[in-house]
Every structure is written in C-alpha cells, then in structure tokens.
Amino acid sequence: MASSALVNVAEDAELRLVKLLAESAAPGSVRPNFVQDCEACIGNGDAAQLIRTIVAESGAIAALVALDEEGVSAISLLAALLDRVKDGSSRQLLNDLADAIVRASSNDNPSSTKEVSLLATLYNMRSDPAEKVELLVKMIRLGASRQPSMLEANTSVLGKWIEPSRLTAMLD
16 A cells, blocks of 8 residues: 555656646647646656657746756656666666757856756766766756856866866766
C-alpha cells in the first residue's frame, strides 16, 4: 500500500508540472492536446515519452524557462523522470531537454542566468560524468555567447566551476 501511495504522489506531481507548464505558456504556444498527451504518458508510467512530449513542446519549455521559484522544482522533477527511463535513452533525453532549454533562451534577454541555473540543476542531479561534461559544455557555450562575464571565476558560480583546480574535483 505504501508503494501505491508513493506512485500516486509522483503521478500527482507530474500532473501538476504539466498543468503548470501549460497554464504558464504563452497563449496558443502549446498544442491543444498537450496536457492530454502528457496525462496518457503519466497514466502509462512512460517517463521517457512524457519527457519527449514536454521537450517537443517549445511553448512548454519557454514556460519552464520563464518560471520563477517553480523553475528549479520543475527541472528537478524532470531530472527525476530521467532516472525512471528504462529503455537506455535517458542520456539522449537529457541532452534533448538541455538543448531545448538553450533554444528557449531569448535573444531579447542578453542574460542567460536562468537557463544556466536550470542546466546547473540538471548537472547537480545527474551522476554520470559524461552527462555532467555535456551539461557543463552547454552552460559554458550559453554563457560565452550571451554573457561572457558568467565565465569569470571571481564573479560567477559557473566561472568558479570551470577553474581547472575545481573542475577535476567536480567531475570525480
């Protein structure tokens, strides 16, 4: 019974995430069937397809990037979903999610602090060193292209992360 209750809590959190993304998205930027498609994935316990469905919806990803306090919680839930992917595609799905976040980065907003923060949350929640390197590269590229000061060790966390002395320790 406890296992069933935990599944219900996880499903409820996933449903809330999907509804939050749909409601936070710009009008008309999310397909009309987005919520229903996600609900079907949740009902079937298909974490991989749920992630694919969310990543394919640029309006939902833009909403994720625009979220304030809920953004870290939302990306944390998506990272937890990656751990439930059973078909060996979690690394590809992680890259797809990270790439979608980078694409959602607005050219109107020269600061990509929020996007880097979301990628850093994914980084912190993954244990595979190769995945961590891929995420770190994406953060560095995004910072370098949008806000080079993000790469300065004395002014940003990302800059401190890429100092050679810290980088080795972080990847171990």
